[in-house]
Amino acid sequence: MNTGIAHRPVLHSLLAAGAGAVAPHILELPLWIIAVFAIGAAWRYACEAFQWYRPGRFVRLTLMLLILVAVFRQYGTLLGRDPGMALLITLLGLKFLELKTQRDFVVSLFVFYLVILGSFLYSQSLWLGVWALLAVAACTAALMHLMQPAGMDLRRRLRLSGMMIAKALPLMVIVYLLFPRISGTLWGLPADAHSGLTGMSDTMQPGSIRSLSESSEIAFRVSFDGASPPARELYWRGLVLTETDGRGWRRAQPIATDKVSFTPLSAPLSYQVTLEPSDKPWMPALDLPATRPKDARLQSDFTLKHNDPVRERLNYSLSSYTRYRTGAPDRAERAATLRLPRNTSARVRALAEGWRRENDDPLRVAQAALDYFRHDNFVYTLNPPLLGDDPVDEFLFGTRRGFCEHYAAAFVTLMRAAGIPSRVVLGYLGGELNTAGNYLIVRQSDAHAWAEIWTPERGWVRVDPTGAIAPERIELGLDAVRRLEQQGVVLGSLPADAVLHALELGWFEYVGLHARWYWDLTNMAWYRWVVDYGKERQERFLTSLGLDEISWSRLVSLLFAVALVLTLAYALILLRRKKSVDPALAAYLRFCRELARTGLIRAPYEGALDFARRCTQRRPDLKDHVDNITGRYLRCRYSGHDSAEELRLLKREVSAFRT
Amino acid sequence: MALAPEKTVPPARHLLDAVIQRIGHIVLGKERQARLALACLLARGHLLIEDLPGVGKTTLAHVLAGVLGLQFKRIQFTADLLPADILGVSIYQPENKLFVFHPGPLFAQLVLADEINRATPKTQSALLEAMEERQVTADGVTHKLPEPFFVIATQNPHHLIGTFPLPESQLDRFLMRIEMGYPDRAAERALLKGRDRRELVASLQPVISADKLAGLQRHVAHVHVADPLLDYVQNLLDATRRAGEFAEGLSPRAGLSLLAASRAWALLAGRDMVLPEDVQAVAPSVIGHRLRPVSGGRAVSVARLLESVPIP
Structure with missing residues (x-):
């Protein structure tokens, strides 16, 4: 099989198949790695088309060492998913330069299959599945082209390879359904497979939610067992931030508990959450969760935490109570939720203490703070000015323009200054109801921060200062706010029906929205039935x-x-x-198979006489046998004289024929 | 290879081999073209030769006529040639007060229609109609053309100014279209060294009688075509219709022509059965001029078509 491949079209097929196999990696690997592959391919093409310089063994070896060093410098290792794929792809580019024998081509094609498989280490989306099928079809067609350079044109090759894949599908489905699944991480992805996931971090700095709000990536999806509650009740509790240095907010170490200590005041809501991987352990739940899913803990601040960071899509069922009364915090928690950063300015303290003097009831103090936000020229905006070292002071007395995190942080600081235990809650608000599948899509851009204050009568009470300044954010969602801002509408300045009118969708947007919903539904089905088909x-x-x-x-x-x-x-x-095959043809094909073992392969369009001539040129020693068998075969098949004797002799001679 | 039942065919084969050999003495290095022309004649088709002047089109026609003992007429087509000039006219004879038909040059066994694309479409159609009908109708009287009747038309595809190229539908009337091509170096050397071709043609003696030729033509129809071969021909026709590469697929008439030419080719090879190789040998000449590429598509390549259809 070590014949040289001189056919340029075969090389073109190979390069095209390679481009298809490598394409999905453009999104995942550094560009220079793709560039090395592309340069290798282009160089080889130029060698063929314009007789460019073709590097010798020494140059290729040097290039390979350079590539090894470059990959090592990029990743610091040669092991793992990313360096592995990078090596595979760059060295394939180099391999193009030394393609010579049929064996080289076959090896490259098989590595293409591996590269296609490798793209599933990064993503298992529907698009990639479809693309991988096409890429496999292209590789298979290239393989056909290699084995039979003149036999078929491109369309026939593609059709045949498509048909081969179609025929393999039933077997694939059965293997997929029945192949034993192993739960746990035995066959899990390599450790570096989860970098680059977006999600809520466990601290809140000025601007951290703002940066999330730019991302339209989906955080999780929820389907309610009954009707979904109104948007203003959809507070998805993520994590609770208690400690602050005046600028950033951090979690305190809450106590894990398996029992929740609150008194429900409404009927429970049951729902299923499909959480996208975030590489964080937080599991969003509707305020407040009452049940604990598998592999998760309830914590004393009523948040849910998974035992491991969530690295694969997670499904869990929950029930929550939207009205509740909680107990009192313990002494340490109370102290922590009253602690003010040392650099809290005097005028902030004075403002809060003034309210406290006027009101005894913590709720009235909170109301005073909200009134202050509402009436003293505060503006809710997605593009707030940057703040310096004491952001709360600057925000309250200076800029007065902010985002939910500014309001939540300022509000909690004021409450603590007034001697009311309070904390920041980070999570998501609202979500987009996908009417196509009747479920809620919550995106990273729905991230939200609000406050909780403790009152002796009701326990922890949710107070959302953003609602005081921008009720549209609560009722209509962040997307609506963004669109209103784009239209130049100042929030809070318009009556409700005018706002709704401003938000009406044109038919184009309407169709786009519904198309997006159906696409999301399709993706959900793909994940539910294909990707998430695990042990359970x-x-x-x-x-x-x-x-x-x-x-x-x-x-x-x-x-x-x-x-x-x-x-x-x-x-x-x-x-x-x-x-139903003609026995003469069957015998002749047996004869052809025998000849094929010596490398004499009959092309499908090649007549028996032409083939015999070619054979006897290559193997004059076989002339008598080949001529005899060919003659008998042609007489049996084409002469119209039905001669049993001839057929018998043909069969006998074919059986006796040995190369 | 003992492919032919030796009892029946040898006389025909020896005869045809002799014809080919004799043509080869004068038209040097063009055995394939000579075979195709002879096959065309045996299959009762007409031949279109497309090439530059001076590559031996006329000589081939002359030699064929001479070797086969056919009565030969040559019509030089010009822009002012009228249908009557080739078909013939009826002239009033005062002696017996009758119109008497005077046959034109078309009434010959082998007619060379030189530079057919120089004549007006009207004259072209008259010729093509006579070729198809093998008869001429003048003043309501039908005159049969001689038997055998074989037209070799030539046209120069490269000089198109002042010509009327044959439309595609008319090209279909020719069983085959061949190109002569330049001779190879050795053949050209022999040509340059040898005697004047015209003298050689003039001194030609027939190898075959008209009777024998008619017999061979009948024999062609009896060359066996087996079912697998029909499958192959049908697959080829199907391929031209489905390929999407051609403006339109081959017609059933093209299929019949392909089969007839393949039979003649098989007889020339001394076989009384048609093999796929025979179909492949004549296909470029038989179907090449019946296919047009789709607009913007690549040029028609019969070789590529043949390679795309496996032999069943």
């Missing part, structure tokens, strides 16, 4: 087939049995189709 779902599926409690060794046997039955059935169909 497999068990449920097998149970529905009546196969309870099946051990994995029996599962493997079952898998092989089904695959065997399927293969045999397919073979039977093929064999039965073969029966």
Whole structure:
């Protein structure tokens, strides 16, 4: 098989298949790695098309060492997902320069398949699935082109490879359904597979939510068992921030508890959350969660925390009470929620103490603070000015323009200065109801910060200072606020119906929105039925087939049995189709297979006479046999004289024929 | 290779080999073209030769006529040639007060229509109609053309000023279209060294009688075509219709022509059955001029078409 491949079209097929295989990695790997691959491909193309310089062994070796060093410098290691893929792709680019024999081409093509598989280490989206199928079809077509350079045109090759993939699909589905799933991280992704996930960090700096609000990435999806509650009740509790240095806010170490200590005042709401991976352990839940999903803990500040950082899409069921009364904080918690940073300015303290002197009830003090926000020219804006070292003071007395985090931080500082235990809660507010699938989509841009104050009568009470200044944010969501700002509307300046009018969608936006919803629904189905098909779902599926409690060794046997039955059935169909083949042709094809072992391969369009001529040129020693067999075959097949004797002789000579 | 049942074919084969050999003495290095022309004649088709002047188109026609003992007429097509000039006219004869038909130059067994694209479409159609019908109708009287009747038309595809190129539908009337091409170096050397071709043509003696030729033409129809071969031909036709590469696929008439030419080619090879190789050998000449690329597509390549259709 070590024949040189001189056919330029085969090289073109190979390069095209390679581009298809590497394309998804453009999004994941540094550009220079893709560039090395592209340069290798272009160089080889130029060698073929314009007779460029083709590097010798020494140059190639040097280039390889350079690539190794560069990859090592990029990642600090040669092991792991990213360096591995980077090496595979860059060295493929180099491999193009030394492609010579058929074996080289085959090796490159097989590595393409590996590269396609590798892209699933980064993403398992529907798009990528479709792309990978196309790329596999292209590689298979290139493989066909390599094996049979003149046999078929591009369209036929693509069609045939598509058909091969289509025929393999049933087997693929069965293997997918029955192959034993192992729960846990045994076959998990390499450790560096989760970098680059967006999510809420566990501290709040001025501007940290602002940066999240730019991201339209989906944080989680929720489907309620009944009707979904109104938007103003959709406060998704993420984490609670207690400690502050005046600028940033941090979590205190809450106590993990399996029992919640609050008195529900409303009926429970049940819902399922599908959480996108965030590499953080926080599990958003509707204020306040009452149940604890598997592998998660409830904490004393009523947040839910997963035992490990969430690195794969997570499904959990919860029930929550939107009205409640909580107990009193313990002494340490009370002290922590009253602690003011040392640099709190005198005028901030004076403002809060003034309210406290006038009112005894903490709720009235809170109301005074909200009134202050509402009436003293505060503006809610997505583009607040930057703040310096004492952001609360500057915000309250200087800029007065801010975002939910500014209001929450300022409000909690004021409350603490007034001697009321209070804390910042970070989470999400609202969400977009996907009417196509009747579920709620909550995006990173829905991130929100609000405050909680403690009152002796009601325990912890949620107070959202943003609601005082920009009720639109609460009722209509951040997207609406952004669109209003783009139209130049000052928040709070318009009556409600005028706001709704300003938010009405044109038909184009309406269609776009619904298309987006259906696309999201399709993606949900893809994840639910394909990507998330793990051990649990497999068990449920097998149970529905009546196969309870099946051990994995029996599962493997079952898998092989089904695959065997399927293969045999397919073979039977093929064999039965073969029966109708002319016995003379069958004998002749046997003869061709024997000749193929010596490298004499008959092209599908090549007539028997032409083939015989070619054979006897290459192997004059076989001339008599080849001529005899070809002559008998042609007489049997084309002469119209039905001669049983001729056929018998043909079969005998083919059986006796040895190269 | 003992492919032919030796009992029936040898006389035909020896005869045809002799014809080819004799043509080869004068038209040097063009055995393939000579074979195709002979196959075309045996299949009762007409031949269109497209090439530059001076590559031996006329000589080939002359030699064919001479070797086969056919009565030969040459019509030089010009822009002012009228249909009557080739078909013939009826002239009033005062002696017996009758119109008497005077046959034109078309009434010959082998007619060379030189530079057919110089004549007006009207004259072209008259010729093509006569070729198809093998008869001429003048003043309501039908005159049969001689048997065998074989037209070799030539046209120069490169000089198009002042010409009327044959429309595609008319090209279909020719069983084959071939190109002569330049001779190879050795053949050209022999040509330059040898005697004047015209003298050689004039001194030609027929190898075959008209009777024998008619017999061979009948024989062509009896060359066996097996079902697998019909499958192959149909697959080829299908491929031109489905490829999307051609403006339109081949017509059933093209299929019949392909089969007829393949039969003649098989007979020339001394076989009484058609093999896929015969189809492949004549296909470029038989279907090349019946296919047009889709607008903007690449040029028609029959070789590529053949490579895309496996032999069943």
